[in-house]
Amino acid sequence: MQLYNKLSAEERRELIRAAGKERLTISFYQYHQIGNPQLFRDHLFLHWHPMDVLGRIYVAHEGINAQLSVPGDRFDEFKLFLDNISFLEGVRLNIAREQDNESFLKLKVKVRNKIVADGLNDQTFDVTNKGIHVDATKFNELIEDPNTVLVDMRNHYESEIGHFKNAWTPDVDTFRDSLDYIEEKLKDHKEDKKLVMYCTGGIRCEKASAYYKHKGFKDVYQLEGGIIEYHRQVTEQGLDNKFKGKNFVFDHRLAEKISDEVIANCHQCGTPFDLHTNCANEACHLLFIQCDSCKDKMENCCSDECKEIIQLPIEEQKKLRAGKYNSNKIFKKGRSEKLVFKK
Known part of the structure; x- marks a missing residue:
């Protein structure tokens, strides 16, 4: 019974190219109390390995966080598998707008203490008491409101190549660093401002919104599905795109273009560049x-x-x-x- 990846990245790349099949890059997360993360981890690997699913998946007592790649012709099989897991039935799947068959080259399913490292003691607050989820239309309205403080919950290297109009982009290295730093900077606006947050796919904002409500912020919102879902909605619905630049992603692509603007520069010569x-x-x-x-x-x-x-x-x-x-x-x-x- 195989429970771990045995092929190197180069060996997998050769197999992908030889197969000649289009693959879909997908991400999803779900907070849920998992009693035995190791058992659940093994269950996922045993079913996904035969499907030729590749990616990086974290499982913890608090839920699952997955970034992966699946052959396009096996997507329905993959979706049915998820729907047969009670807490993953109908889970939102963020499908990348820019596809790359080699976005992931190994299947890594790991058990972690948290699905996102946050440094928080979750026993002190209700993680399900989260902020209001908003779609792209409502989000566009909120970020034009003078009573809104729009916060990018990602790290400095992510926001450097792309961020929303009017966003505050904290100069932090990790999500763990950002939580208390943002609260300290906004402590005088817990009641008089709307706190609106966004991140790549929504998982960081999900935890942060509950944390900030626990800390006394009265009006807390988060972008449903993050930048990935926002991009899909503005494209399909013809909405005004408020995002400038590229969205940093955690696979071999490293970024997806959201707009044509280049807002970063080469770190060695200074010329406009954002990859x-x-x-x-x-x-x-x-x-x-x-x-x-x-x-x-x-x-x-x-x-x-x-x-x-x-x-x-x-x-x-x-x-x-x-x-x-x-x-x-x-x-x-x-x-x-x-x-x-x-x-």
């Missing part, structure tokens, strides 16, 4: 914005130092990234002092 990459030096793996010209010049590296390292034999490179503190460098997100034009 992230990871430094080719695996001991660094820094996430940063790099234009095509700098990519060629720097060989997909963030610095001359990293450019020199990738010329070394592979075994020498492995030695350089050995050890806890060296490997921890890979978690940096565009904060390196080597980047002259970082935000």
Whole structure:
């Protein structure tokens, strides 16, 4: 009985290309009390592996958070499987507007303490007492209201390449960092302003809205389905698009274009550009914005130092990234002092 992925990313890529099938990139989440996350995790893997589902899925006592890819011709089978799980029946599936057959190359289903790391003690408040969900039409109305404070609940590297008109984009590295920081900044407006939040697919706002209501905010709203669902609604309904730039996504695509505006710049030369990459030096793996010209010049590296390292034999490179503190460098997100034009 296979319970874990056994193929490398390259092996999977070859299989996907040989199959020649169109795949759908999908995300969904659901907060629900799961008694045995490990058992549920194994159940998902055993059914999804034969369906050729790929992706990154987190399961915890509080629910499930999934970003995945499924063959288009098996979508109905996949949807039926979800509908046969009581708490996932009819769950909203955010289907990417821009598809990429190689958005995910492995199936990873992991048990975590939380489906989103938030640092909160959920026992102190009711996580089901969430804010008001609004669709794209209502959201557009709210963000034009002078009594609204619109907050981007994502991290700095996400909002840098795209965000909504009139949004406050906190300069934070993690969702955990943002919660208390935002409350402190808005503490004088808990009763006189409408707190309106958005994120990629809705999962962060779901928890944050309940948390802020617990902290005394009287009028709390969240964008239903996040930026992904907003993009679908404005496209299909011909609504005014209030989002500028690209939506950062957590798969190999790294971004979806929501509007034609480019609001970011290359971190190395400053030219307008809005596509992230990871430094080719695996001991660094820094996430940063790099234009095509700098990519060629720097060989997909963030610095001359990293450019020199990738010329070394592979075994020498492995030695350089050995050890806890060296490997921890890979978690940096565009904060390196080597980047002259970082935000």
